[in-house]
Amino acid sequence: MGTVMTNAKERSNRMKTLFGNVDSAELAKQISAGPAVKVGSGAVKSMDRAFVAVEEENDRLREQLSGSEAIVEIDSAHVVPSFVRDRLDIEGDPLFQGFVEGIRESGQRLPILVRPSPDKQGYFQVAYGHRRLRACQILERPVKAIIRELTDDELVVAQGIENTERANLSFIEQALFAATLKSRGFRRETIAAALGRADGKLTYISMLIGIAEQFPAELIARIGSAPSIGRPKWEKLAAHFKDGRAPAAAQVIIDQVTSTRTWVASPSDQRFAALMNALEHKAASGDRGEEIEVGGGAVITAKSSRSSTFITIPESKMPGLSAWLIEKLPALVDEYRQQNGETPMR
Numbered sequence: 001m002g003t004v005m006t007n008a009k010e011r012s013n014r015m016k017t018l019f020g021n022v023d024s025a026e027l028a029k030q031i032s033a034g035p036a037v038k039v040g041s042g043a044v045k046s047m048d049r050a051f052v053a054v055e056e057e058n059d060r061l062r063e064q065l066s067g068s069e070a071i072v073e074i075d076s077a078h079v080v081p082s083f084v085r086d087r088l089d090i091e092g093d094p095l096f097q098g099f100v101e102g103i104r105e106s107g108q109r110l111p112i113l114v115r116p117s118p119d120k121q122g123y124f125q126v127a128y129g130h131r132r133l134r135a136c137q138i139l140e141r142p143v144k145a146i147i148r149e150l151t152d153d154e155l156v157v158a159q160g161i162e163n164t165e166r167a168n169l170s171f172i173e174q175a176l177f178a179a180t181l182k183s184r185g186f187r188r189e190t191i192a193a194a195l196g197r198a199d200g201k202l203t204y205i206s207m208l209i210g211i212a213e214q215f216p217a218e219l220i221a222r223i224g225s226a227p228s229i230g231r232p233k234w235e236k237l238a239a240h241f242k243d244g245r246a247p248a249a250a251q252v253i254i255d256q257v258t259s260t261r262t263w264v265a266s267p268s269d270q271r272f273a274a275l276m277n278a279l280e281h282k283a284a285s286g287d288r289g290e291e292i293e294v295g296g297g298a299v300i301t302a303k304s305s306r307s308s309t310f311i312t313i314p315e316s317k318m319p320g321l322s323a324w325l326i327e328k329l330p331a332l333v334d335e336y337r338q339q340n341g342e343t344p345m346r
Contacts (some may be wrong), residue, residue: 071111073142079124079133086159086177088225092136099134108144113158115150127158156194170225172234178205179212214238222258224268224321240279253278
């Protein structure tokens with residue numbers, strides 16, 4: 001802020017700064033042409049206050065300008081997504097291609113919000129505007145953006161703004177987003193804000209997290225957003241899983257269903273329905289068990305429920321196999337744990 005001028009020399013310097021472009025000779029003529037005016041100390045003080053007021057206003061304007069958020073164009077190839085995904089498949093949205101064409105024809109109307117990347121020098125990380133960013137990347141054109149310094153909390157809350165401005169996240173997208181934020185140490189209050197939950201109901205957030213944690217994350221990604229599938233059906237599907245894993249028999253069904261061409265070509269809602277129907281059919285026919293031919297006319301039967309699996313080995317056809325398996329079982333369990341990234345128990 002400006003300070004009060006305390007001496008004539010300082011006032012003279014300020015006057016020279018303000019009126020540096022005035023012709024001094026011409027000014028002298030105009031002064032000499034008029035009557036002399038005696039200026040009292042009160043008038044000098046009044047001028048001091050006027051100068052201070054002008055300087056204070058300039059300071060205020062400088063603060064406003066420095067704090068304003070200009071829209072700039074940056075290389076879209078130098079913008080990376082948020083560290084946590086909310087949308088499972090932007091380009092899989094049937095409306096996205098039309099969105100890209102709209103930007104191709106009319107340009108990008110709204111800027112995205114980014115922060116300087118904490119990991120890559122010269123790059124930026126998007127807080128909201130992921131669809132606009134992806135469209136500009138596809139079109140290989142710069143993206144209009146506002147650059148703002150954001151903490152991790154502020155970034156994920158900003159994502160919530162985008163989610164409330166357009167079509168809501170599907171149920172499973174909300175659940176997976178909430179679970180991912182929880183795994184990164186975010187508080188439930190922050191997660192609620194990031195999901196645009198103005199009511200701040202933390203029980204809803206806990207429910208989302210609980211359901212998402214029942215599934216392997218990669219399976220959710222393979223199913224997709226399933227926009228028409230709500231909480232009841234996801235809870236029903238979750239009953240076939242435990243602690244983020246599928247029982248062995250269920251995993252066989254999952255692998256069979258998800259490896260078909262029909263699965264790849266189907267919309268997300270249909271993928272969900274196909275997997276649900278296969279697992280429900282397996283549960284309904286579980287009493288018959290699964291028969292595995294092992295040669296020599298021998299058939300091993302495996303019966304699976306949601307809590308256990310029973311394997312029946314015909315001793316008459318394969319004598320000694322049961323005893324051999326029991327002896328090898330600890331080593332087989334250790335091998336299984338190693339394959340799944342766990343520490344062997346022995």
